[in-house]
Amino acid sequence: MIDDLVQLGKLVSLGLALMLPLANPLTSMTMLLSLGQHIPYKERDRQIQQAACYVVGIMLVTYYAGAWIMATFGISIPGLRIAGGMIVVSIGFSMLFPAAANAASDEREADVAADVALHRQVPNIAFVPLALPGTAGPGTIAMIISAASTAGGETASHYPAWTIAVAPLIVFVLLGVLFWVCLRSAGRIVALIGNGGVEAISRIMGFLLVCMGVQFVINGVLEIVSQHGGVL
Template sequence: MELAAYLKSFLGLLAIVDPFIAVPMFLALTPTATAQDRMRIARIAAIAVFCVLSVGLLGGGPVLDFFGISLSAFKVAGALLLLLSAVDSFNAAPGRQRQTPEEEAEAHSKHAVAVVPIATPLLAGPGAISMVIVFGQSHPGVKTLGQVAHLGMLLLVIAVVALITWLTLRAAQRVSVVLGITGMNVATRVGGLITAALAIEILASGLTGLFPGLKQ
């Protein structure tokens, strides 16, 4: 993969993780927290995002092999999930793919919210995990030096996304004041558009893999 492809992977993953969509939830779940507590929760959430997506990246291939699922079939399934997430982003609200109303209600009764529900499923949800699995399997040769370098670059992409997530949550109060609801909704909708476009590309790649005749 060329550098442009990794940049595309970064933008796509950042769009689907979408730290801005977590800002209102982050503030709602920490109404009485001190500034130090919020910084600690933001740090734990970002680390959890990195860990969840890294496990998906490194463990996705063996899981697909274990269940006998082809990469093309998984691309189609993952693309449909990403499209659903993109539709929710257009509405500027997390959908049931990220968090159900029952999970949200349970979250308000918990004291430790950094990992669940902020990190997962709100940020590193099924759509983001599907995306990193697809990206991770896009380079042939599991044990080659090229594959090791490929996975290393994708881990760097995930790390940068996690860093941006940490910075956004760390400054959640200021982000909420500066951008306001409208500004955060605009950013979320732009991310949804990027996610939808990327999902269409993955869907097309998966369909041509399942049905080679479509290439003609």
Template sequence: MSDFINHAVTVFLGFFAIMNPIANTAIFAGLVAERNRPEQIKIAIKSLFVAFLVIVAFAALGKAIFHLFGITMPALRIAGGILVFLIGYHMLQGSNSKMHDSESADEDDDIAISPLAVPLLAGPGTIATAMNFAASKGMTEVGLTIAMFAVLCLITFVCFMFSARIVAVLGKGGLSIATRLMGLILAVIGIQMLLEGISGFVHFINL
């Protein structure tokens, strides 16, 4: 039971770090600053719902995607590890990865879909992380991955609802510190995924 709880915590922290709700809350606050409260709630719900559907799809269909494209778990872990590490590295430098860039969004676009749902909430790193956690041990892992992401979506929704207050309390300095801490966690998770991928590859070629 303790192993299950430990793994659940690991999955949650992995998603938490790569989604970075604190930084995304600041972005959300900037994007919806001129919208009224009902519109802000609608945008928050829609963006999180779309992000959740994207992660559910990749978590549930991970093995099918592997078979379709001939992808192995070591390959996913190596690629995902590099991807997650690069995002963490950029965050450690005090800047967002281009995968988390919202400046290119057109004001006429549906911001709930882009940039909020994709790529801010369900970007390449989040998808790779979901597939990595869900694809190795069957339906239990898939259910756990989806459940942890759902919990994080609820936490993110609360943050979005109080985005103006959170940004005011933390200030630029607090947001910078939070972003760098999340970057450090992501970099470590990325290296761990990379090492597991290399270990799996070595084991595979020695069979």
């Protein structure tokens, strides 16, 4: 039993290591600071709780229904890997090299959003943009579907069956909790590490995303070659 728990811990750690660069809570934290600064404190806390639940729900639905969705639309695993890898690389480059113009545009949009919020009903930003695409974005969804499609493969034979079934749920719940903690502590985190610290972490995450995206594409191409090697 202890060995099984150790294997479960390894799977959960691996899942968190793979998902954290994609499901980057810093993105949603930045959105919250810009779009939620004029939302009342209690209402903001309520929306943060909603967003955390949405994140977990989106990931669970994606993991357990992703294969059915792919079959419905005729999407292959290699195609998903390549498309997801390209999306992840694009996201990584945008985090590595944030354009000054985009930053200025974001500031203007945030100011406009704040002014509009002052003159109408308090907006609900829990689902869009905090949960989707802030944390559970296209790259995250592609990674989850790809992981779900390979969960019963050769790698899974090294782990007990129940750990394969339980690990995704634990990973998604932990990501939801981390997401909630980051958003609740958004102001304190920025005050502690400063805008420069947030930017540095964002660039590191971006580099990791570029590497992961390239590997995603390589795996997809290799899978196509292995499947159609005789034809090629």
